[in-house]
Amino acid sequence: MDIQGLDEDGYIAREGSLERVRPEFAPVVDDARERIAAAFGPDRLHGAYLYGSIPRGTALPGVSDLDLLLALHREPTPDDRRAADALEAALDADFPQVDGVGVLLFGTGTLLSELERHDLGWFVACLCTPLLGEDLAGRLPRYRPDSLLARETNGDLALALPRWRERLAAADSDAELTALSRAVSRRLVRTGFTLVMPRWGGWTSDLSVSAEAFAAHYPDHADRMRLAAAVARTPTTDRAVLAALIDGLAPWLAAEYTAVHGEKAPRP
Incomplete structure (x- = not known):
């Protein structure tokens, strides 16, 4: 990837990866993966992603927040939102490395929809780093900065x-x-x-x-x-x-x- 964030073909390259997570944040990411799997399970969860400064490798301990996106098999329910709120609170309380935790919830139908192709779809494909489950990027197009x-x-x-x-x-x-x-x-x-x-x-x-x-x-x-x-x-x-x-x-x-x-x- 060049300095302008494009791959060799001129498409926007995915900006983060688990390899870029700094050692201080690795325990938070590992624990988040386990808690997400336990809280949602395979019947509800299609996949989970990191985004923001932590997978980009630019996070600062005690300053940066932990950003997560969960792709569910169906559209989120109030129970799903309550589970996400509990996950946010638990991770924020247990890890002083992060200053706040945010969990976005979407159904895969929304993320893969034509309406969201150049918004949420692009967000998943280019700005989110796979943490659990199938990566939806394989079912989305490549994007140019147009x-x-x-x-x-x-x-x-x-x-x-x-x-x-x-x-x-x-x-x-x-x-x-x-x-x-x-x-x-x-x-x-x-x-x-x-x-x-x-x-x-x-x-x-x-x-x-x-x-x-x-x-x-x-x-x-x-x-x-x-x-x-x-x-x-x-x-x-x-x-x-x-x-x-x-x-x-x-x-x-x-x-x-x-x-x-x-x-x-x-x-x-």
Whole structure:
């Protein structure tokens, strides 16, 4: 894989692997594999994946979170969600190496659907590292960093803005503000990157690289995107900073994204 995240044929290469997991996180990953198998079993679980900084080999002990995606044979039920919540809490409590655990749940029908081909399907094939079960990547296409992928991954930013404003208005604790700042800033940086991804000609999950790729094409908005990248690395409780991102950068970015790539196909 070259520095732009593509394979020799110009397709986006899978960015993580179990071989890249740092020794500090290996016990967490091993335990997660065992707990997932015990909690869901072969009748419910089709496969499990890691994603994020741990399989990329860039995680920091005590700072990074553990991100998991579970592909179920059928669509998730409330019982499945409760089991995932219990798994999150147990892993987070038992391993100080990670600062938070998140488990996404999807049915294989959704992950392999035509509607999700260039969003969740791409996410599994390119950003997720197999941990248990069959790898669905073998049943998905290969992907290029083109406008279709840009549209279907982040062409719905405008839908997030009302929710972010509501969360900011309702937040009454530092924990809520920190969580919101992390979510908002990461989404903005990733959206800013995919806006320019076809012109940049590759793929990266590095937030700093993403912000600079954006800045090269939109210098008038570079400072605000660099601010988002800084907040993504070090979340803030400063309401003024959050307001600048949510009411300043985000509306412009959503409008520019639609103008360049169009709107993401509506989901039910």
